[in-house]
Amino acid sequence: MSGASGNILSVAAGCGLVFVLAVAPKLGLPPYLMSLAIEVMIFAIFAMSLDVLLGYAGMVSLGHAAFFAVGSYGAGLASKLVTPDVLATTAIGLGAAVILAAAIGWLSIRLSGFYFLMITFAFGQMIYSVAYRWNFLTGGSDGLNIPGATLLGMKVLGTRMQIYYVVLTAFVLCFLLLLRIVRSPFGEVLVGIRENARRMRAIGFNVRRYKLAAFVLGAGFAAFAGILNAQFNFFVAPDSAHWTASASVLVMVLVGGAGTLVGPVIGAAMVMLLQNWLSSYTQYWSLFLGLLFIALITVAREGILGLAQRLARRLGWGAA
Secondary structure (H helix, E strand, C coil): CCHHHHHHHHHHHHHHHHHHHHHCHHHCCCHHHHHHHHHHHHHHHHHHHHHHHHHHCCCCCCCCHHHHHHHHHHHHHHHHHCCCEHHHHHHHHHHHHHHHHHHHHHHHCCCCHHHHHHHHHHHHHHHHHHHHHCHHHHCHHHCEECCCCEECCEECCCCHHHHHHHHHHHHHHHHHHHHHHHCCHHHHHHHHHHHCHHHHHHCCCCHHHHHHHHHHHHHHHHHHHHHHHHHHHCEECHHHHCHHHHHHHHHHHHHHCCCCCHHHHHHHHHHHHHHHHHHCCCCCHHHHHHHHHHHHHHHCCCHHHHHHHHHHHHCCCCCC
8 A cells, every 4th residue: 555545544444433423413423422522522631731842852751640630720710810711711721731831841851861851840849749739729629610602792611412512623623734744844853853863963953942942832732631621521620630630641742652643542542441441330440540551551652543554564555
């Protein structure tokens, strides 16, 4: 199969998936499965946002969930204290996360490797501590209840169906926008930095500036996913900022395949669906899930997507 044919099939498969997701509720998709699909799409956006750092820029962050939480809390507090208008709350949540990411990123990108991972972990836990201890503002361990959204004075996102289609539209637009970004010259420079930062610096690229841009970009998309999650649940809790939430989305990226956008989507779907399925059978579902992921990463370090591509090449489907 030629590369062009493979691209056509990939586009066709993607369009087919979006079509199925679009018509499923009209064909009687049960409310429970609709809610699960909403969660998968939200966390797929979250996973793609981390892949900008990990898969393209080569920065392993263990504090990425902080921006997911800041987006949620920013939008939630704006809704309660300022206005429930969804345009305003989204702008405030995104603005808070981007400003925070610019400050944290400016400090963090001066380090690399293990030290970058640890400083992002530390900043992430600081955000978690603020969310947990500032009861007067965030509700502390009880979390923050979020009022229903409005748009120009009219109630919106009041039903599961409305939220489903908003999240589906957001997921498709985020995927296409990120695809455009990573295939642009900017994305190519990020890949070059991942492969050899010294060489990119030697030929004249401002490596720190590109890393900071990738950090802020990833944080913005993570915050947007957090805002969608808050609107879906009408609630946000401190656990959304904990390092375990960052580790969970990191697993999604690695399991699906870092350095691609399809991989994190596959990883998010697999993690969420298996978590949901296993938890209905045993209280030790996290143990089984962890063992399964260890086995998968051991067999296929390039993730599920990479394994599928390798098998396709062996079968001659990727030959020119």
